[in-house]
Amino acid sequence: MSLITSTSPHASVKNNTGAFMRQVIYATLPGLAVLTWQFGWGTVINVLWAVVVALICEGLFLKARGRNVAFYLKDYSAVLTAVLLGLALPPTAPWWLTLVGVGFAIIVAKQLYGGLGMNPFNPAMVGYVLLLISFPVAMTQWIAPGEAPGFVQSLQLFAGQLPVDGLSGATPLDTFRTWAGNETELASHGILHGDLAGQGWEWVNLAFLLGGLYLISRKIITWHIPAGFLAGLAAPALIAWLIDPVRFADPLFHLLSGGAMLGAFFIATDPVSAATSRMGRLVYALLIGVLIWVIRSFGGYPDAVAFSVLLLNLSAPFIDYYTQPRTYGHSKPNRGTAGGGKS
Amino acid sequence: MIRTFFRSRTPKVFDFHGGIHPPEMKHLSNGTEIAPGPLPAQLILPLNMHIGAPAKPLVEPGDRVLKGQMIAEPAGAVSAAIHAPTSGTVSAIGPRPIQHPSGMDAICIVIDTDGRDEWIAHSGISDYTERSPGELVDTIRYAGIAGMGGAGFPTSIKVNLGDHQRVEELVINAVECEPYITADDRLMRERADEIITGIHILQYLLNPRRTLIGIEDNKPEAIKAIKRACKGCDIEIRVVPTKYPSGGEKQLIQLVTGKEVKSGQLPAHVGVVCQNVGTAYAIKRAVINGEPLIQRVTTLTGDGVSQPGNYEVLIGTPVSDLLHHGGVDAGKIGRLVMGGPMMGFTLHSPTVPMVKTTNCIIAASPEELPEPPPEQPCIRCGSCAEVCPANLLPQQLYWHAKNDDLEKAQHHNLMDCIECGACAYVCPSHIPLVQYYRYAKGAVRQQAADQLKADKARQRFEARQARIDAEKAEKEARRQARLEANRKKKEASAAPTVDTAALKQASLEASKAYKAAVKAAKAADAEGAANAAELKAEADRLKEIADKAKAAVRDAGSAAPAAVPAEDVVAKLKKQVGDASSAYKAAVKAAKEAEANGDDSAAALRAQADELKASADKLKAELRDAKAGAPAAAPTAAQADPVSDLKKQVGEASSAYKAAVKTAKEAEENGADNAAELRSKADELKAAADQLKAELRDAKANAPAAVPVQAPTAPPADPLTELKKKVGEVSAAYKAAVKAAKEAEENGAGNAAELRAEADTLKADADHWKAELRDAKAAAPAVAKAPPVPTDQPKMPEASAPQALTQPLTAVDPEAAAKRQKRLKGLKTAYNMAHKQYKEAHAALERAERKEEVSADELIEMQRKVDKLKNKADVARDALDALIEEAKADIRAHTGKDLKTLKLEAARAESALADKKLELDKLASSSGEDALEALNSELKALEAEAQIARKALKQALEEQGLVE
Known part of the structure; x- marks a missing residue:
């Protein structure tokens, strides 16, 4: 036998x-x-x-x-x-x-x-x-x-x-970037005024959101990265839009434009290059979202998912060191690299 | 109110992080009742079925054993007994393959069963509450009960926490969360009452505040049975949701109490004791039924078994017997697992025995538990982190473990991994994560062990270095001390060296002069010159001077060390002595020259020289006194003062007494009233006077003792002996008289005064004789140096010198010398032995320091021993040194010379002899016969002198036992 x-x-x-x-x-x-x-x-x-x-x-x-x-x-x-x-x-x-x-x-x-x-x-x-x-x-x-x-x-x-x-x-993001601050121009471009957000892209993003939700439901990914990503994008967008709606696009426009949903559910969630702990992933994704909004609003490119993701890929190991979960039986989580915090 | 209502209905069950829901597979085996297991032909009982020390066999091959008989006893606290599960014969005690993952063999007791299943006499305890907890703990210990859940920790330790540890919660683990296993499930369904009794015993032993039973909700029948059994008792049932690994001790504690056991601690630290439900059952059987742990319920399951179910198997039953019993198709089995699929071990061979912790045997087909798929790269998906019950980051641990980055792995709390296998179970890349963690943990432990070893080695090295340094420092200190002492000595004798050297020079010159004189005298004698006798006398005088000079040199030598606190007076005196000596020397030289030339002024010069010598001697004496007085001033003063004081006091007391007597007498004569009073006062005064007198006597007796030491420098003539005798006699008489007087006084005898008077007379007598003796002694040298007969002249030194040298030596108490010699020898032996022991211990320490297995404590112990031995050796050496010093001092005291001087004299005599021989050889060819003869006799004299010196040295040495 x-x-x-x-x-x-x-x-x-x-x-x-x-x-x-x-x-x-x-x-x-x-x-x-x-x-x-x-x-x-x-x-x-x-x-x-x-x-x-x-x-x-x-x-x-x-x-x-x-x-x-x-x-x-x-x-x-x-x-x-x-x-x-x-x-x-x-x-x-x-x-x-x-x-x-x-x-x-x-x-x-x-x-x-x-x-x-x-x-x-x-x-x-x-x-x-x-x-x-x-x-x-x-x-x-x-x-x-x-x-x-x-x-x-x-x-x-x-x-x-x-x-x-x-x-x-031009894409809606491109259009808005070109005419940001010019109320009449913004109003005159139909592409910016779809049913929910930018024309065409609103549906694309909703479709990717759908696929993303499927992934979460199948436990292929956790909610942390998409949620962090979208929150990081939407929160500054909301604040800025409330301050100056002519200069800054509204949050929904941001969420449903360009590669937002594709990035949130499919790109940033690549586990290999992302941070790995739950908290780490939240931080990682949140920063990606913020970075996207910053580049979209102030940078030279209409969209910024790729740049933001790559920049945060760089930071992922660092984030991992500082977002370790609290292990069972320990009063607080470990921080930093081995030997850095201790001894 | 609503909240309390809910709390009472559904007791709070907490949650732990992660966990998985693998297919339960319990239906395979939980449908049938517990069936008896097979009675195999052979039982194999490993001695280490439990955690801790292997049990100690109590039987030998060939012994017949009965069912329930203890065949191995617990060895130490953390150990458990082993019993024969059935009757039979012990056929072997030796290594057999067991279920260890390494496939290693272990020592087992093998029993060939006889099929009779004959019980040993046993009886239970019907009412355990009448027994002390200690008794019950012993019962559990000797029933061989060890945790039945899987770890096999000896139960007796877990139930014997001591009074200082308050048990808040007793948690009974009835979770059985691993797939496939249903042993506890069936046990609870069928024997709930016995389990509850076992729990009550545990409650009795531990006295917990609460008792909680945790059962997974996938065992509704068991829950029902337990609920029924503990109706009305203080046991709370906590139904926990089915999730692996809820049955992990820490996880269950968190589930039912919400408490977390701190990393590296035991549940007891948070006031929780966790026991498996099977253990509770075994405790009941042991305490109530008196049955040791010889069988257990084991699940036989897997799709390779035709009759899966639960069997009550004898401990030690080979797995193959159970498989056969359960109808296993050997060809169908792809994997044989002992334990559950999550944490069990695969078996290399079905011949291994089932042990106390074997709760399940899975005989799985290759389809059921297939070969693990090949490992794919980790994509850090984090599924593992989602299911980890310890809330670790398994993906990071894996990464660090794989890279051998143990430091980072530990930083990610590698050691908190419970190896439940949930991470590996969910890993989409099929990475055997647990294996990586086990490897890394092993490496960490190894590293820790290595570190410990290195630390120990370092400690050892440092201790050794410290010891060596200390030794070096001590040596250096000793060397410094010696140097310092030498320097001081040199400093102290720096001034005296001038002096001593001068004295030596003087002495040498005096000798030379003497020799020249002798020569001249001889020559004159030979020529028949008229002044021969005169010359001889002169020579004798010179000899005396030479002797004196020698003595002065000696004194200077011996006095020098004592003159450490050299004072100005001493220095001044020294200078004066030096001056006087040189003046004297010049005078001597001049005199000699004059004599050689036959000048008339020779005598005058000589006289002058003598005068100078006298003054020099006086100065020397003064110097000597000053030197001796400087260090010894205090004691001598202290000694002298009491005597004179006492004398004075005695005088005063006596006169007071006499006055008192007089007044008393007068009073009596006058019939005064106070006469009696006065008399008594007088008596009192007398007593005081007497006491003072006695004190004075004692003081005197002590004082003279020091005097005689310096006295015997000259050979005592017969009158001296006589005088001595006389003094002795008189002294004895005096002492006797004093004694008698004292006694009489004490008794108040009438003749006391008379006796005292007599004693006083005797004392005066003795004093007189003593003074005479002293004078005689002082005069003796002159007497001894009476001009000898010329023909005897060559023999003269031979005759007188030996006397001078040996006489004091004979005065040494031979008994004391022998005693000292003996002591010296003993001390030498003791020192040698102590030193040898020290050296040996030292060597042993050196050896031990090079060995790694020797612990720091042991080394410290050894170090201590070495130090002790060293101390002992040092003490012995000091004692020896002291004794040698004493002996040397004695030599000095007896010969008037210290050992060095004796040695020096011997050496000098030898060299003088050699010189003379050379001279003789030289002269042999050129000189006349007379001169030759003279030289020859001189040579002889020197030879004799040298011999004497040698002898004296040898004798002195032997006398004091200093001969090596």
Whole structure:
């Protein structure tokens, strides 16, 4: 009789990291659907293409690193990175833009750091920021809401065969940033006055919120990061808006514009690069939210999820040291690094 | 009011952080009643089924044992007894594989059962309340009861907290939170009454303020049974929500009391004692039924078993027997777990025995408990942190443990992990987290042990260094002290050295002069010169001078050390002495020259020299007195004063007495009334006078004792002996008379006064003789140095010197010397032994310091011992030194020379002899026969002298036992 000998516990949950990732991917589907509805097939094409690029890059590098390629591809982490980056890219993005972004995200931001679990920065956001800095024009050309191109047009855009200019328009965030403080202009731009917030984007964000709530309900993520994120964004927005509604956008506009919900539920919640304790995650997400509002209101970019997330990724280990929970049997939680507070 | 209503209906159950809800799998085994287990052919009973020291076997292979017979007794406080679970024969006591995760063997008692299941005589205690708690604790201890929940901590310790520890809550753990296990569940359903009795015994022992039973809400039947059984008693039932690990001791305490046990502390610190429900049952069986812990209810479950259920198995039953009993298809088993799936151990082989803590055997198919999936990278999802009951950050612990960053792992409270496995259970990456924590904990413990070891080594090193430094410092201090002493001595004798050197020089010159004179005399004699006799006389005189000079040198030498507090007077005297000596020397030289030249002025010069010498001697004497007086001034004064004072007092008292007597007599004659009074007063005065006289006598007796020491510098002639004898006789007579007088006085005898008078006469007599003796002694040297017959001349030194040297030595009390010698020898041996012991202890300490296993305490102990031995050796050496000093002093006292002088004299004599020999050799070829002869005789004399010196030295040494 050959018996399995192992240490306890001898039972474990049936799910695995791959299932975890897949759940996140599924949760993005409503958002993807609304994006497609509002801005055409571009995003779908982006996502699919990004996934292909990611799998190829990941596979090549796993092989180069002497890892079990199939085993690691099945953790779906590369796919998730690709999906998130694909969702964040403008639907007008040509194929090479996605290729560069995803390739950089997978190879440099993830594999070169040691693969899954070892990357200090969110790979999707690293890829996004690379593209934003390198190709600012291509990265800021969004399609005007309600003028979604057809599938063929989207393919042409993807292939770089169609000039973007004719289709593109400013996003609500961009519009507000341009006319902030000018009451008449702000009032005259219809894009700023959808049913809830900016036209088109309000639905996109609501869809991502829906997917996020699903993740929370499935205990894939906890409420801490989204709540912190949204509160950090909404609170300063509310205060500033109450002080000067012409100069500053209202909180709902902030919450339902740009990448707010995608960032709150899907980007900032990347566990690898986030803070890890409950309190740490709250602090981490809160600061991301605040930073987004600051950059949106005073910075040079219309949106700031990627920058804010990356900046807080940097701070995550530090936050972790100072937000340890109180362990059972201890009167207070430990703070700081080992030996720093004690002895 | 509403709140109180709710509180009374649903007692508050607290919550703990985290926890998981794995599939319970309890339905597999909780449907059937507890069935008897198999009676295996062989029982294997490990000696360490409990936490603590392994039990001590009481049987030997071949012994027949009865069911319930104690076969191993507890070894120490934290230990438990072991009993034979059935009757049979002990077939072996030796290593057998047990359920330890390492797969290590352990010492087991193996019993071949005989199938008769024959009980040993046993009886229970029907009313335990009549017994003292101590008695019951002993019963529990000797029933071998150890925590049945899993840890196996000897129960007797947990129920014997002592009076100082107040137990607030007794918590009975009936949670049974691990999946699969239903042993406690069935036990509660079927034997609730016995469990409650066991709890009552615990209550009796611990006297808790509250007793709480915690049961998970997935055992409704058990809850019902317990509720029924404890109806009307002061036991509260707390139904806790099903959640793993609610049954963890700390978790349950938090659930039912809201208290947290501080990290690193025991529940007792917060006034809680936690006992497993199975333990309560075992306590009941032991106390009421008199049955030791020889069987327990164990769940046999898993889909590899055809008849899963609960079995009452004998402790020591091999797992394979139970599997067989439960209808296990061996081919179907993929994993065999002893304990629950969360915290149990997988078994390497089913031959291992079930022990007191074995609550479950899971024979699982590979599908049921599959091989763990391969480990994936940690994505820090935090699921583990969500379920950790200790509220740790398992993902961080894992990270630090994996990186061997033990410091950070500890900072994240690694040691508070209870290894419940909840984190590993939920980990989506299937990381065996508990294994990492166990590894890290082990490393931390190892590190702590290493640290302790290093600390100990450091302590040891520091202690050793301190000791070595102390030794060095002590040595250095001793060296310094010696240097200081030497320096002081030198300083003290710096001035005297001039003096001593001068004296020595003088002495040497005097000797030379004497020798020259002798030579001259001899030559004159040979020539038949008229002045030969004169010359001889002169030579003798010179000899005397030389002797005196020598004595002066000696005195200076011996006086020098005493002159430490050298005063100005002394210094001045020294200078004067020096001056006088040099003047004298110059005079001597001049005289010698004159003599050599046959000048007339020789005699005049000589006389002058003598005068100078006398003055020098006087000065020397003064100096000596001054020196002796400086340090000894106080004692001598103290000694002298009482005597004169006493004399004075005696005189006064006597005259007072006489006056009183006179007045009394007059009064009597006049028939005065106060005559009697006066008489009594007179008597009183007499008594006072007598007392003073006695005191004076004593003082006198003490005082002269010091005098004779300096007296015998010259050889006593016959008259001296006679005088001595006489003095002795008279003294004895005097003493006797005094005694008689005293007695008479005491008795109030009439002749007291008469006797006293007689004594006084005798005393005067004795004093007279003593004075005469003293004079005679003073005169003796001159007598001894009577001009000898010329022919005897070469022999002269031989004849006189030995006398001079040996005489005082013979005066040494041989008995005292022998005694001292003996003591010296004894002390030497003692010192040698002590020193050897010290050296040995020291070496042992050095060795121990290099060994790691020796604790600091032991080292300190050894250090203490070494110090003690060293002290002993030092004391012995000091005593020895003191005795040697004493002996030296005695030599000095008896020979008038200290050991050094004796040695010096011996050496000088030898060198003089050698010189003379050389001279003789030189002269042999050139000189005439007469000169040769003279030289020869001189040589002989010197030889004799040298021999004498040698002998004296040797004798002195031997006398005092200083010969090594």
